[in-house]
Amino acid sequence: MNFKTDPSHSGANVLRRDFPSDFRWGCSTSSYQIEGAAQEDGRGESIWDRFCSEPGRIRDGSSGAVACDHYHRWPEDLDMAKQLGVNAYRFSIAWPRLLPQGRGAVNEKGLDFYSRLVDGMLERGLQPWATLYHWDLPQALQEQGGWANRATVDAFLEYTELVTRRLGDRVKHWITHNEPYCTAFLGNFEGNHAPGLKDHKTALLVCHHLLLSHGRAVPLIKRLVPDANVGITLSLHPISPASDSVEDAAAAIRHDGLRNRWFLDPLHGRGYPEDVLALLGSDAPQLLSNDLREIATPTDFLGVNYYFPERIENAPGVAPIATRVVETHGVERTAFGWEVDPEGMVTLLTRIQRDYAPNCVYLTENGSTFEDELLPDGRVEDVQRRSYLQRHLAAAQRAMAAGVPLKGYFAWSLLDNFEWAEGYLRRFGLAYVDFETQQRTLKASGQWYAQFLQPGEADR
Ligand code: FCB
Numbered sequence: 001m002n003f004k005t006d007p008s009h010s011g012a013n014v015l016r017r018d019f020p021s022d023f024r025w026g027c028s029t030s031s032y033q034i035e036g037a038a039q040e041d042g043r044g045e046s047i048w049d050r051f052c053s054e055p056g057r058i059r060d061g062s063s064g065a066v067a068c069d070h071y072h073r074w075p076e077d078l079d080m081a082k083q084l085g086v087n088a089y090r091f092s093i094a095w096p097r098l099l100p101q102g103r104g105a106v107n108e109k110g111l112d113f114y115s116r117l118v119d120g121m122l123e124r125g126l127q128p129w130a131t132l133y134h135w136d137l138p139q140a141l142q143e144q145g146g147w148a149n150r151a152t153v154d155a156f157l158e159y160t161e162l163v164t165r166r167l168g169d170r171v172k173h174w175i176t177h178n179e180p181y182c183t184a185f186l187g188n189f190e191g192n193h194a195p196g197l198k199d200h201k202t203a204l205l206v207c208h209h210l211l212l213s214h215g216r217a218v219p220l221i222k223r224l225v226p227d228a229n230v231g232i233t234l235s236l237h238p239i240s241p242a243s244d245s246v247e248d249a250a251a252a253i254r255h256d257g258l259r260n261r262w263f264l265d266p267l268h269g270r271g272y273p274e275d276v277l278a279l280l281g282s283d284a285p286q287l288l289s290n291d292l293r294e295i296a297t298p299t300d301f302l303g304v305n306y307y308f309p310e311r312i313e314n315a316p317g318v319a320p321i322a323t324r325v326v327e328t329h330g331v332e333r334t335a336f337g338w339e340v341d342p343e344g345m346v347t348l349l350t351r352i353q354r355d356y357a358p359n360c361v362y363l364t365e366n367g368s369t370f371e372d373e374l375l376p377d378g379r380v381e382d383v384q385r386r387s388y389l390q391r392h393l394a395a396a397q398r399a400m401a402a403g404v405p406l407k408g409y410f411a412w413s414l415l416d417n418f419e420w421a422e423g424y425l426r427r428f429g430l431a432y433v434d435f436e437t438q439q440r441t442l443k444a445s446g447q448w449y450a451q452f453l454q455p456g457e458a459d460r
Contacts, residue, residue: 009342011390016452018397024127024408025453026088027081027430028365030134030178032064033417035094037071041109044100046136047146047187048420051194060423067418069438074117076440080431081414082124084446085453089126090364090410091117092134092178095159102138103155111166118170128171129364129410131233132160132217133210134178135187135194135420142195147183147206156213160220168225175303175364176217179235180210180263189320192421200320201283208285211266215294233303233364234263237310238341238348242326247314254279255312255323268356269296279321301407303364304352306392309344334368336426340388342395349399349406360405366392367412369419369426372443380432380443389445393452411449415440 016025032048052063070077081089095102097110121128133156141152164174177183184207186193189200197203218230239256241248257276265273271292277284315324332340349361368388372380389411400406416429424435430446433439442450 009391009394011342011387011392011394014390014393014397014452016455019400022407024088024362024410025086026090026127026129026408026410027084027086027414028090028410028412029070029414029417030092030131031094031097032067032134032136033413033419034068034070034077034415035097036064036066036069038063038065040071041097041113042100042107043094043110044096044102044107045139046094046096047139047142047194048136050139050142051196054196057196058421058423060425062418062423064418066435068415068433068435070415071113073438075120077414078117078120078124078126080440080442081126083442084414084430084450086449087125087127088129088173088408088410089121089414090129090131090175092131092136093163094136095133096136096138098162099138099159100140102141103158106162111162114163114167118167122170127173128167129173129175130163130167130171131175131178132156132163133176133183135183137194146195147209148188148202150209153209153213153216157216157220160217161224164221164224164228168221168228172225172228174221174225174228174230175233176214176221176230177210178233178364179305180207180214180232181235181259183207183210204280204283205285207262208287208291211263211295212291214267215297218297218299229300231299231301231303231360231362232267233305234260235305235307236260236264236348236352237306237308238344238351239310239312242311242313242328245314248312251314251323252312254321255310255325258321259310264352264356266292266295267299267302268358276321283320301360301362302352302356302358303362304349305365305412306345306348306363307366308338309341309347334384334388335370336422338368340368340391342388342391343398345392345395346399346402349404350402353402353404358405360407362408362410363396363406364410365412366409367428369428372416372427372432374432374434374441378441380441382443382445385430385443385445386448389449 118128184203188197188206189203191198241252261273310325370384413428416427416433419426432441
């Protein structure tokens, strides 16, 4: 493919028509971050409701109890997605809305909500992309050990069956898990996400069960929805050593092992990486004989969430594997402190291609947070986010030119929303949300995306 790439990498000249005509253009959201209505229509408690209720967990003391009130305002939100001109919409399903106790009794009202939502997408020309698990586990299952309990894998399959039976006639794109790294390690080792545990062995067991539940869900979804496309979404980082030292080089390899290869290797049939297993010793998960085979069940695509690169130094004594992410000075950053590095996305995607050769890749999330301000005249001039978007789209083109079978891009996120442990302090939306009034305002970045996506003369 011959792309007209912008040699300055500024992204200012990126054009939709330089992408293949069947490229998927989308935006991403997740249930707990936008829906609110946490106690409505029979929804059960999730681990995030519980986590948010514990003092000190969320930076601004907030929760997703109301969030963007999307549960009630979804028609307006889907209208906004349509106004952007995207042709795909990635959302997630709240397990406790459907199965308030995690298993057993079904909450029909929850199923009806998602059924209406999917119809709303289709009416607006938005291809639904459903994520089954974007972190809101029913609290009732956590009380039985959560993902550290192997029985949660069975519960996930029951939930998956319920959802796919109800929505599979209309939803053909399924993502089993969003970022199992975050579920497992932020939630169970670092403890800054729900359920807030700090135990590495538990995190590794959780991680194994997440991957196993993914591998088992793939054939189940395909049996129930024969024309389904099924994949998993991983949060991956390009990793490099912080210095030229031999120690940092070795640390970067270790870190990459646990951060990236720990997921990519077993999903691609190689089992868990030997070098990492050796480091983990008795913390490594105990496997049953078929686990690795099931985890490696072939999928239709790999979902990649790309945000930032990581530079790693050797850090003796630092758990779990003596590595530390270092801050590089003099680089551009978002308000979160995440380095802005579009070329890192090219490095990451080409590396995945070289080492694993997936036949289809989607960027299922990419986006940035800045200190947005709603001006008195109603504009939000988020020029940094606009530039971020432009440069990452240009990077997507470069990755494709380098042979990556990238088939779509989903911007994170449609709306400002509840950003987990950061509460409402981090805005990632293409649309600004005033959380007092729930008024939505398309930001300059959203207006640019809409203009970019507008079919030009040549495409009509
Ligand atoms: C990703 C999550 C998503 C959002 C973005 C900023 O790790 O998948 O829910 O929080 O980060």
